[in-house]
Amino acid sequence: MQLSDRELWLAANSIPERQDNGSIIWSGFITDISDKKQAEARIHQLAFYDELTGLPNRRLFADRMRQALVASARHQVYGALLYMDLDDFKSLNDTLGHSFGDTLLRNLAEIITRNFRETDTVSRLGGDEFVMILNDLGTSEEAATKNAHQMAESLLEALSKPIYLKNHQYKCEASIGIALFKGVGQPQEELLKRADTAMYEAKSAGRSVIRFHDSEVQSVLAQRFRLESQLRQAVERQELSLAYQKQVGLDGGATGVEALLRWQHPEQGNIPPSEFIPIAESNGLIVPLGLWVLETACQQLALWQSMPETQHMRVSVNVSSKQFYQPDFVESVVRALQQAKSAPTGLCIEVTESMVLDDLDNAMAKMQALRVYGIQISMDDFGTGYSSMAYLSRLPFDEVKIDKSFVQMADTRENSNEWIIIETIITMAHKLNMHVVAEGIETLRQHELLAAMGCDYFQGFYFSRPVDLDTFNHSLQSMR
Template sequence: MKYKILDVMSISLLTFGALLFLANFLNEQALGDNSLSLLVSPIFIVVLGAFFFKKKLSYSIRVYINLIAVFLVGLLSVHFYGMIGPGMMFFLASSFIGTVLLERKAALTFIAVSFLTFTVYNLLWVLEVRQFNFDVIPYSTSFETYVSRMMTLLFFGGLILLNQYRIIDFLVDSLQKLGDTNQTLSEKEEQVREQYNELLYNREHAKFADHKYEVLVENTDDAIFSLDATGELTSVNSSLLKLVNKKEYQLVGQKVSTVLPDSKNVQLFNEHLAKLLNSRGSVEYITEVRIQDVSNGTYHVKLTPVINAKNEILLITGRAHDVSTLVEKEEKIKQLAYFDQLTQLPNRVLFEQQVTSRLSSHADDYHIGILYLDLDNFKKVNDTMGHDAGDDLLRTITERLKPALTSGEMLSRMGGDEFALLIMYKKTEVEDFPLALRSLTRRILELVGEPVKIHDMLFYLSASVGIVMYPQHGQSFEELMQNGDAAMYRAKNGGKNQYRFYSNHMKIEINESILVEAELREALNHQELSIHYQPLYDAGTSTLRGFEALMRWNSTKLGHVFPDKFIPVLEQTGLIIPYGEWVFREACLENKRYQVKTGARTIMSINISPIQFKDIHFIKNITSILQEVDLAPEFVEIEITESILIDQFDSIVEKLKELRALGVRIALDDFGTGFSSLSYLRKLPIDTLKIDKSFIDDILIEHHPRMIIASIVSMAHEMKLEVVAEGVETKEQVQYLTKHNCDTLQGYYFAKPQLFELLEEKLGV
């Protein structure tokens, strides 16, 4: 309605304003000065423009354009004609417009400003600051002035009459509508009264229904609750309050996240709530409820929406039923069927299911491989210490390997001392899969190789690992496992504590092994075998302590063959006994020659295989050779490994005592990498402990090897044993070992193993 009044107001201003402008223009023409008309015309043009562009202007801007237009016309009139002009009429007109179109406070402010302006401006005429530039008497009595004033009166009167008519019309219309509304309300009142009576009846009926529902809800063991679409609880029963140990006022109005603060519970709830809101159907799931990091059981949760005719969710009801007993029984059955009871690892059945499933579903996006792992010499641990110790060892190895695995790896116990590891890496993340498998396998071998303390004894284990990749090495679980087993045995036959990738050429390698054996049988006759010697130095004085004799083979057909290739073959075929005698004789001869040539009291260290040592003629042959060479037994040191001690410990000790009785020195080689026990070590009649190179390599960068070396040196010195460090390669290692009381040093820092004549040249002999 206010826009209609504003339109009428604008039309009135333009219509009567045009007539007034014409009359005033004629009056000014008679006076000879039309300055006022020239100034007024732009004002009315602005009002006309505002009317035509009213859709683009706000209501308040249009109102103030009209107000200011009338106000300015009046102000100009006072400026040119003083108190005899029509200015006061325009002041009244603008005040009227403000009263009609403005809010009360704004209207009063405008009227006050207008009154003050006109009062001050008229005072300027009284004080003769402003003066007429024409003869007042003729102007005031002229016909033109008469017409101008009549038009001014007509302008103001028309403005009032037109707008009064419009306002009265508005009031009459409003009264009519008010009457119609009153009639409608009277009719509706009767309807409301009827509905109210019906509501009272329904309310009583609802109270009875609520009471029945409350009895059912409060007497069930299930946790019952309701919530809105945002997940905010609106009601809870006593079972839920008991479950979360809270009062009702602490839950109602709160988000479910405040009731179940465990992130997994909240995430699972939010996922199913979102599914319910999307589908408008019931959802259910099973979850472990955790309150303050304590499990309160496993619950089957069901959420059901209550929906109106517009498919809007009014509320959501929820029920949580305790299924802990059922889940425990199910888990126990699953545990027995799919998990190894000793290590709690997946057993072969579950491992086969997982591998088969992933081969069919993930082969396109993932690299898939299997490590087949077998612990070396585990049977001997069982035989010497009993099956309980063996079980403890298996559990320890399992717990050691678990933290090293990622989510893409699954460790399983196949049975006995055999394990299998499933590896899956995304092809987009791992480019060189064989390299990744090598890195992981080396890490596993390191973990297995760390000492294990069982029944106050230290065990040093190793493992042999076969590696297969899908689909290169097999298309099925059975084929992969068969080939992994073959690769594992190849690693074990290669010297243990190693890994091998399965190769389609393994049959060829077997044939090559037969060839190695055949060539090795004739190697000594063909003079293909040689002995290299590496010097040992006193750590304190840097003087030469002696040499270690090492067998080497340079075959005319196979080329240079490494010891780890042909020594196992010598042991498997029994050739190690005659070949070992040859090494022992040659090494003693070289030491005798060197002593005669230099006068030095050097000691020759000679490695003895377990096969040699267990030979019934071993001591007799040693004695015979020493007599033949005429070398005093005290200048010979026999090196044995800890693996000799596993079988027939007591008989081994007796044989060592016989050697000591002859005067031969005994050294325990590679100490710390195998079967070690302080109680066993004290029973051994030995002279020297040789620390394995694997501990020396990292002494400058890792704390653990330094602790082991310090312990070995301290223990050995308490037992009056000499300590030899093998594999010394840097000056810093020499300084560290010397500082920490190591007796003798050996390694590439001093000299690599070489023929004795070359070594003599290096020594300046």
């Protein structure tokens, strides 16, 4: 029962008694059991929650951990255990007293809880040690590592804001150890020990440090962070360049090139795009990098267009999803063309199927706007995604690029389903007035088979690897 100012728990006991006329009268008594209920709630609170902060205690943590492991196994997703320990709590407790320490811990509990999602668990195992269970961090180890690291970083940032307590300003620093988990394979105690060990490693490495238990994960992460900061300076240091891979027509003559980004790292040498482009995509750096690629490719296009022997050459440029969905993407492409004084018909923008399907209407509007200028659009990596014929017919593409994995798969099994699919793609693309490029041609046989199927253009190591500009121009001259 809810009274105006408090909740009242009542227990009713009554016995039915049948009367002579057949009716039933209940007689009994009602007892106020509010005190008992409160005592039960208090016992539950004491059993499962930390008295000082109100956070789940070790017992409830163990139960949530069990649930997290089962859920992770069922959905095949990664989770992580974050073990956090304050960097100078002991000395603070000793100098400012335990009551100050307690108030600080209560404040921190609130800050930590605010920093995580409702589906995560924030618990206090004792002293200044907090352990968090993070669920649903992704299906790949890489995504989980990144997500767990981001969440730990954002926690450190939230903790670093000054807290004002009893005339003291306190800026918190903490060490965090992380252990990833997936499925029920690892015993709970083992996982906790791993996160704890990682936390000790973090502590010995300095203040406000995050460490993963798995040394391999840690070194991949360290390399990623190193690359990330170096990539920021790569444009200014002129470490980036474009490689050009030619595309040929049926007669073997070069009809165009695909411009591919290259990073010549001063110590590590050539770093493949598969390594640095995902980093640039995740931190937004891909937008300025992509613009640099477009501007450089347009300048080169203008040069080729100014010479009679190369004026027919088309330059294809890859764009990433983040870059494509920038509100001013179309304007930035047009600006790059205008600044370089190159004709828009020589530029081809390569987008992938999954990129377009992310936001179909928006993508369609951008593609139509690009085509108004005469810029061509190619659907890259066709065959790897949904490869929906329905979408292909609705979207304004000029070209379909059959992915290399598809071409190579088909080569190994004659008359395989892959060949049938390739043939269907080619026929359908032609009916939709699109031409077809097969990429990843490595053998004469692949070339001949695809040519026989009606493919229009070809690209692959069989004709040429991607090469630097001088080598490319040289090869053009020697062909004349």
